[in-house]
Amino acid sequence: MSRPPGPLLLATRLEGDTDLLALRRAGREIARALGLDVHAQVRVATALSEVGRAAVALGPADVTIALDRGALPVLLRADLASAAALSTTGSAADGGVPAAQRLVDGVALDDDGRHVTLVVELGASARTDTASTDALRRAVTTGYGADALDELRVQNAELLRTHDELRAQQEELRRLNSELEETNRGVLAMYHQLSAELEETNTGVVALYAELDERTRELAAANEAKSRFLRNVSHELRSPVNSIIGLTSLLESSSLSPDQGEQVEFVRDSATTLLTLVDELLDLARAEAGHLDVEPAPIDVAELLDELRGTTRPLVRDGVELVVACAPGLVLVSDRRLVARVLRNLLTNAVKFTERGSVRLDARADGDTVRFVVADTGLGIGPEHLDSVFEEFVQVPNRLQPSVRGTGLGLPYARRTSEALGGSLTATSVPDVGSTFTVVLPVRPAGAPTALPGPAPAAPALAPRDPADAGLGHVLVVDDDRSYGAFVAGLLREDAARVSVAHDGLHALALLRDAPADAAVVDVRLPGLDGVGLLARLRTDHPDVAVALMSSGPRPEQPGVERPAPFLPKATLDRDALVRALREPGEDAP
Structure with missing residues (x-):
């Protein structure tokens, strides 16, 4: 039998029950002397007794108990050599090695099963110095052969103490079970209460979701009704306002006194302001309804910004610098008209509320986007109002009111239009320092053209013509707005030999049966037979008539019409555009 490293505490031979009792007492004494607690002492003594009993049942067995200082932590090793194999099978209730395996930190058998080692780890407080172990060895050797009755008395005392501890544990367990049952009843009652409340809450939530x-x-229906109302009313308002603007332009070209000319100019300016408001209402209604017509094409950004600088400069106050900066050759594929309107709105707002300093518009490429930044040194916007400026009809209080007024529609329209173009509009501002509005647009939407169109040819100016030599001949004007029809007729008086006015589609067809015309200017929104329907009839019944469509609204679709007619916006209609459209019917007005 190999000897473990470290001091040897006991070496003996087991032959009967007396030796087993002595071994048990020695094991307990060694464990006590090494500083193990009472329970650990009992476990060590019992493990030695169980393995020793199994070994003695097969014949005499040698036992050694020693310290193993070569291991960390220090180990107490008990080695038993049996004359026959020691079984590790069975349950702890059967005793022997299975019982010992549950009582100590380790049990190992050699390969032939004739040698078993019990291992107990000692704590840091174990007394394993040489003096202590020498004294312990002498005490164990001296007391090893003590009377067996003393060991029995010690075992009985241990059993009684263990019994008392078990009884106390049972009482504590019984008390804890009682408390647990009471707690379970409370938890169960709370669960039922919470379940009922949760079911009631769920019912309320379902009802709330339904509401x-x-x-x-x-709200969706109301919003659609609002948008539809704005679209319809805006169209209806545009027609008389366009008539007012057109008629005032005719009055300005006639002989008026200075006072009369000034009054006509006031009328025209007021009508123009009203038309701007109507246009903003209509554009906002289209943007909200997702009906903006986006026609992407390559845009020379530097050229666009130069144009915006020219149209904005007259609005800038003295002492304010207007700066526009853009890298040459920067190209953006988007809807030029919509991009220009967004930036014009931002520039106009900036110059309105800037009394000194500068207004700056910068454009630069940023990855696959183009970033437009409009920065001013104006009044600024408080943080509590920054989000509300993008709401319809909201105007932030400022010290310039009421000298600076607006509709409160420009920024909401600009944001919705930016989103319709696939981009975004954000704002930052500090009161009395200035504001910065940033528009980010994609460089090229999917499916957009890549080639930059060439410059449009300049339209030749039209000189007054002698009616007797008029190239337009007989022109038919068709518009249910009699005042606007009169305005169009006035524009044609120097270029047409004869102008007739019809007030609906059927009236126009009746006039053509009586007197064929050479050209026709047709309003899109006519009662009964609308302008596109009348165009189709003219293409069939009067194919030689040059036709141009006009409207206060957007360009109409012309499905199924052979040779679509050019389109003239009423808001910008002038003599040159009108005459050019009738002389060259293949082109829209610029």
């Missing part, structure tokens, strides 16, 4: 869905549908 929210209903309110959402109502």
Whole structure:
């Protein structure tokens, strides 16, 4: 039998029950002397007794107990050599090695099963110095052969103490079970209460969701009704306002006194302001409804910004510098008209509220986007108002009111238009320092053209013509707005030999049966037979008539019409554009 490293505490031979009792007492004494607690002492003594009993049942067995200082932590090793194999099978209730395996830190058998080692780890407080172990060895050797009755008395005392501890543990366990049952009853009652409350809450939430869905549908319907109202009313308002603007332009070209000319100019300016408001209402309604017509094409950004600088400069106050900066050759594929309107809105707002300093518009490429930044040194916007400026009809209080007024529609329109173009509009501002508005647009939307179109040819100026030598001949004007029809007729008086006015599509067809015309200017929104329908009839019944469409609204679709007619916006209609459209019917007005 190999000897473990370290001091040897006991070496003996087991032959009967007396030796087993002595071994048990020695094991307990060694564990006590090494500083193990009472429970650990009992476990060590019992493990030695169980393995020793199994070994003695097969014949005499040698036992050694020693310290192993070569291991960390220090180990107490007990080695038993049996005359026959020691079984590790069975349960702890059967005793022997299975029982010992549950009582100590390790049990190992050699390869032939004739040698078993029990291992107990000692704590840091174990007394394993040489003097202590020498004294312990002498004490164990001296007391090893003590009377067996003393060991029995010690075992009985241990059993009684263990019994008392078990009894106390049972009482404590019984008390804890009682508390647990009471707690379970409380938890169960709380669970039932919470379940009932949760079910009631869920019912309320379901009802609330149903109500929210209903309110959402109502809001969507109301929003659609609002947008439809704005579209319809805006169209209806545009026609008389366009008539006023057109008629004042005719009055200005006639012989008026200075006072009369000034009054006509006031009328025209007021009508222009009203038309701007109507246009903003209509554009906002289109943007909200997602009906903006986006026609992407390559845009020379430097050229666009130069144009915006020219149109904005007259609005800038004295002492304010207008700066526009853009890298040459920067190209953006988007809808030029919509991009220009967004930037014009931002520039106009900036110069309105800037009394000194500068207004600056910068454009630069930023990855696959183009970033437009409009920065001013104006009044600024407080943080509590920064989000609300993008709401319809909201105007932030400022010290310039009421000298600076607006509709409160420019910024909401600009943001919705930026989003319709696939981009975004954000703002930052500090009161009395200035504001910065940033528009980010994609460089090239999917499917957009890449080639930059060439410059449009300049339209030749039209000189007054002798009616007797008029190239337009007989022109038919068709418009249910009699005042605007009169305005169009006035524009044609120097270029047409004869002008007739019809007030709806059927009236126009009747006039053509009586007196064929050479050209026709047709309003799109006519009662009964609309302008596109009348165009189709003219292409069939009067194919030689040159036709141009006009409207206060957007360009109409012309499905199924052979040779689509050019389109003239009423808001910008002038003599040159009108005459050019009738002389060259293949082109729209610029």
